[in-house]
Amino acid sequence: MCPAGSSRWCPTPEQVMILEEMYRSGVKTPNATQIQQITSHLSFYGKIEGKNVFYWFQNHKARERQKLRRKLTKQLQLQQQQLFHHYFDSLPSPPFQHLSYYNSPPPFPQQVGVHDAAAAAKQGMNYTWKLDVSERMDVDKSMMKIYGGDLLMMVDLSSPSLSSPCFFTTTTTGPPPLKTLELFPVTASNLKEECNKNNNG
């Protein structure tokens, strides 16, 4: 685990687990008493002192905040980029078209395809699901809320204003012209990178 004469604390997995559990259950900035108690408790699992606990909570809190902040920032940037592209890539107007580009690494066979958008649209428009979701939230934002990030999506091409990009819009009377844009090749490694960017940077 930790070099014998290490100059700094190396928490054991048990210690980390307990600290995280405490943090999760509400201990964010323990006071002296709490720190002493926690320290005593954790000293069961390995060498530890008060300052370690103190600093752990400080750092953990800060890094959680940081993580969230970065995630939000990234999302915003991507969203804006997306809207930018949407705005300037004027497009042909089949009522529905869903373009998918796949460029998969060895384990995933390559595939470049153009699909009818009906299927794609249906994916997000499953009626039951939609209904269930809409019980709690605004229908228009459902996919955003559920799926988190929204690099790109379906925009109503009939309105040039781009004022209200909608995710998996549900229309019972008749669907407006929608287009799903995917701006980069899809590979596992790409997905991984993006995921890491979201998580770490």
Added chain:
Amino acid sequence: MCPAGSSRWCPTPEQVMILEEMYRSGVKTPNATQIQQITSHLSFYGKIEGKNVFYWFQNHKARERQKLRRKLTKQLQLQQQQLFHHYFDSLPSPPFQHLSYYNSPPPFPQQVGVHDAAAAAKQGMNYTWKLDVSERMDVDKSMMKIYGGDLLMMVDLSSPSLSSPCFFTTTTTGPPPLKTLELFPVTASNLKEECNKNNNG
């Protein structure tokens, strides 16, 4: 495999394999775009829609976590059992005693222990730490200032008055008789409550 009119998605082996490979290679919480891409990709192997992919990653991530957590918890329980026995098999009577009462909720197995106070005292007396902290604030009040609340922790037993409880007292000549008292069972929920009291009240 799956009943004809099944109410829920039954992934094909290929789909599961690909999903698992993606997860392994870093895709943990795909966003809407990624979900759409993955969905299109997997639709090659069978019926599938976005929500299936979304739910799959949610569930898979959660259950992987769960698996790990259970493993750790089991380890902890074993470890604590061992320590418990160890403690009551050999009980010395040291000059300083540190009484700790632990009454932990499920994740933290029960624990009753008796410690030598030397370690506890040392925790708060680390010289380097003291210095580092005092760079930014008044030394005497440092812990109070940093840690806020003070249920009260270390008291000098040589003075019966209990007039000046000190936090992490530093004594270079020789430690006075100190005793660490813990006045209530330490649980995550207790700590949380106290924390809330400190923050809100």
Added chain:
DNA sequence: GCAAATTAATGATTTATTCAAG
């Protein structure tokens, strides 16, 4: 062997937390 019964996996929903913006 083979169904009915029981248990384990896992897809789908709901509920609770989290941080930070307003």
Added chain:
DNA sequence: CTTGAATAAATCATTAATTTGC
């Protein structure tokens, strides 16, 4: 202090594995 957005945890519900008695 409240709310929005996202996510994790807990839970419900259905399908697959398996066990069991015949």
